[in-house]
Amino acid sequence: MATSEQELLGTDLGKYFSEIADKRGKNSEGRNRMHALFRSLLKKTSKDNLAKAERIRKHNLGRKKQRARYIRDIGVIKTVVNRELNFLFTRKTNPVKAIVVEDLSARMKAHFCKKWNRWLSGWMRGYLQERIRYKAKKHGIEVNPAHSSRECPRCHCTDKKNRRGDVFKCSYCG
Template sequence: GYTEMMATSEQELLGTDLGQYFSAISDKRRKNSEGRNRMYSLFRNLLKKSDKDNLAKAERIRKHNLGRKKQRARYTRDIGVIKTIVNRELNLLFSRKKNPIKEIVVEDLSARMKVHFGKKWNRRLSGWMRGYLQERIRYKAKKFGIEVSEVNPAHSSRECPRCHCTDKKNRLGDSFKCSFCGYHGHADLVAALNILGRLGDKDIRIGMSPSRVKAVLDGRYVGWKSLNHTVSDRTSGAARVVNESPRSASSKSELRSNVQVRTASK
């Protein structure tokens, strides 16, 4: 993620200072770009004048204000800060003594991540972040002897972990509230629960298109409604049953109760 680095199925948000660094980097780059554009405009205007003083001034601007060396150095420093956060959080995660991790399950990080810092900056940052985070997770997992598995993340931040409803209205920013059963929580933490649920899921496989994943989830949603309305009619006659915990009826989830799952949320 960009507000925080990772969300877990244990309902933890890791690297929560990542967002403020991204915002600071974005603001700084925008300010630098505005100043650079002004200097470039002045440079072009000076070149149109043929007198010696203006041409000399244009050359000084080109040399000291329009070069790439400082720009690349700033970018390297900015990336260095982000690398520090990523490695710090992964080291704390993989080396913890209490409730140690045996396996980590992540979404397929080759999927495009969406950010809102301007097209050019988005392209550079999102492409770099995906690859670096994926490489670091695998490197550190191997170092600590932890298995890594990837699952298909399609609709994971919109799927209700209780009834499998995937209505677009379920998610609004970082907030999640199911439009059918009312289950609610932080959207990234909800997605982490869904990532856990897809470990070993034979119906939702890596490489499946989002539309096919949606069809599977819609089928489960219809089945959940049918089952719970039937149970409701047999007991209190209530219109809807919403008290069960997410995936409480899933034996597959029970078998994985000791698996520590981490997901870099969309």
């Protein structure tokens, strides 16, 4: 998140996303190996192999631990989001007067590798929008999403010419 004073909040979210994505990817690799071993043991119909396959299925291929880990990881991200929003709304210097939120629900147009797609899609756009609106309402602050990516933070000039793709240059104040 960025303020009109060019202050960035939540910059450590990327670190958490990458740690979680790396950990989930590593766990998935291990689960895939166990699943392959399970399938190969099922093809061999000896009693020992079937017993071993059953133990692998019971102790390594369950979803309970995986789901609990996922919920815990999401909780960490939600904590970081809430901490940054609380900092934004309760600070004494430069108090927030208005919030401008762009449409965060749009999907990425670019396609990246699987690891990057996991990072980018896992950032909970809906949760972020909901928390911003909730905390803004709680503190009596207006939320206005209209033309936020075209408005200059210095002079508040809103013009289509201000933005070309990812590049922003105000047509009024430069």
